[in-house]
C-alpha cells in the first residue's frame with residue numbers, strides 16, 4: 264500500500280519531537296512517530312493487511328499474507344505469538360490427520376514439524392488411524408514454538424506490535440483506519456484488509472457486526488504442574504489442568520477474574536495436597552466466547568456429515584467436544600467423515616474488507632466445539648491470509664476474490680485445499 268498524503272519522511276520533517284524519538288527509540292519497523300503526548304507517542308503504520316491476534320490462526324494468517332506479497336502488520340495484545348498454544352499452555356495442536364491421511368498441512372504444519380524436529384521429538388505416523396483421536400495431537404515445545412513463529416514472521420516480512428490492541432475501527436476510502444492502544448503508544452493503522460484472529464472476534468465487535476455467544480460458555484482451564492515435595496529444584500511433573508467455570512475472554516475485567524479464580528484454586532490444591540508447584544501458565548485458556556455470524560454458518564449437521572462446501576478453503580477434524588460443568592465426553596465423527604470450512608464462514612455477514620479466522624469462525628455451538636482446535640485454526644488462518652492478500656492486491660473485498668486464485672495461492676504455500684481427492 265502506498266504511503267498516505269503525509270508520508271513517513273514528511274512527518275519526520277514536520278515533527279521535531281518525532282524526529283528525536285525516531286532516532287532515540289529506533290522507531291522500529293517503519294512506524295511513523297507523529298507527536299509526543301503525555302507519555303503516549305502516536306505512530307502511524309500503513310499496511311495492506313492488518314492481522315489482529317497472533318494465536319494459531321493469526322500467526323498463519325500473517326505469514327501467508329506476507330508470503331503472498333502483502334505488506335502485513337500483526338497486532339498482539341500479549342507478549343508472544345502462539346496464543347492458547349503458548350500462553351495458555353495447550354502445546355499439543357491437532358488434528359492434522361483424519362482416517363489415515365494428512366488433511367491439514369501448509370504453514371501451520373511447517374511450523375509444528377520444524378518445532379518438533381529442532382526439539383528432537385517425534386512426529387505421529389498419520390498413515391495409521393489411532394485408537395483415540397488425541398493420540399495424533401502433536402506435542403510441541405511451547406517456548407521453541409513461539410521463537411520459531413517469530414522467526415517465520417520476520418522472514419516473511421511481517422511486522423509485529425506486542426502489547427497493543429485495537430480501540431476503534433473506522434472505514435476509509437481505501438479500507439480501514441484502526442486505532443490501537445499500548446502502553447506509551449497510540450497507533451493509527453491504515454490498511455486495506457483486516458483479519459480478526461482474536462479468538463472472540465473483538466474487531467468484529469468494535470464494528471458492531473453481529474456476533475453469537477451462549478449465555479453460559481464452556482469452562483476455561485488453568486494449566487500447571489505439581490510434583491512431590493521430596494525433590495525440590497527439579498522442574499518436573501505431568502501437565503494438569505483445573506476448570507475455571509465462567510472463564511470469559513471478552514475483556515480485561517473478565518480475563519482478570521478468570522486468572523484470579525484459576526490461580527486461587529491451584530493455590531488451594533497445593534495446600535490441600537501438600538505438593539510443589541513446578542509450573543503455572545501465565546494465563547487461563549479460554550474455550551469459547553464470541554463467534555461471528557458469517558455469510559455462511561457451519562452447523563453441527565454440516566460438520567458431522569462432512570459437508571463439502573462449494574467455497575471450502577480447508578479441512579477440519581476433531582470430535583464434537585463440548586465441555587460442561589460435568590466434564591466432557593467427545594463424540595467422534597463417523598468413519599470417513601472429514602468436515603470442511605467455507606470461505607463464507609470467515610466473512611462477517613454483509614461486511615467488506617474484513618475476515619476472521621480461528622475459534623471465532625461462524626458456526627453453531629456444537630460445530631464450533633470441534634472446529635476450534637489448533638490445526639483447523641491454523642488452516643483457517645492461512646486461508647484468510649491468502650484471501651486478504653489477494654483482495655488487497657486486486658483492490659476488492661475477499662468475497663469477490665475468485666476461489667481458484669485463493670486455492671492456487673494456498674497450494675503454492677503447501678496447504679491442502681478441498682476437495683483434494685486424497686492427493687494431499
Ligand SMILES: Cc1cc2nc3c(=O)[nH]c(=O)nc-3n(C[C@H](O)[C@H](O)[C@H](O)COP(=O)(O)OP(=O)(O)OC[C@H]3O[C@@H](n4cnc5c(N)ncnc54)[C@H](O)[C@@H]3O)c2cc1C
Pocket residue numbers: 315316317318319320321338339340341344345346347348351353355356357358400427428429460461462465483484504548549550620621622623635636637638640
Ligand atoms: C484448556 C484448553 C484445551 C484445549 N485442548 C486442545 C487440544 O487438545 N488440541 C487442540 O488442537 N486444541 C485444543 N484447544 C483449543 C485451541 O487451543 C484453541 O481453540 C485455539 O488455539 C484457538 O486459536 P485462535 O488462534 O483462534 O485463538 P487464540 O489461540 O486464543 O489466539 C488469540 C490471540 O489473540 C490475542 N488477542 C485477543 N484479543 C486481542 C485484541 N483485542 N487485540 C490484540 N490481540 C488480541 C490473544 O492474546 C491471543 O494471542 C484447547 C483449548 C483450551 C482452552
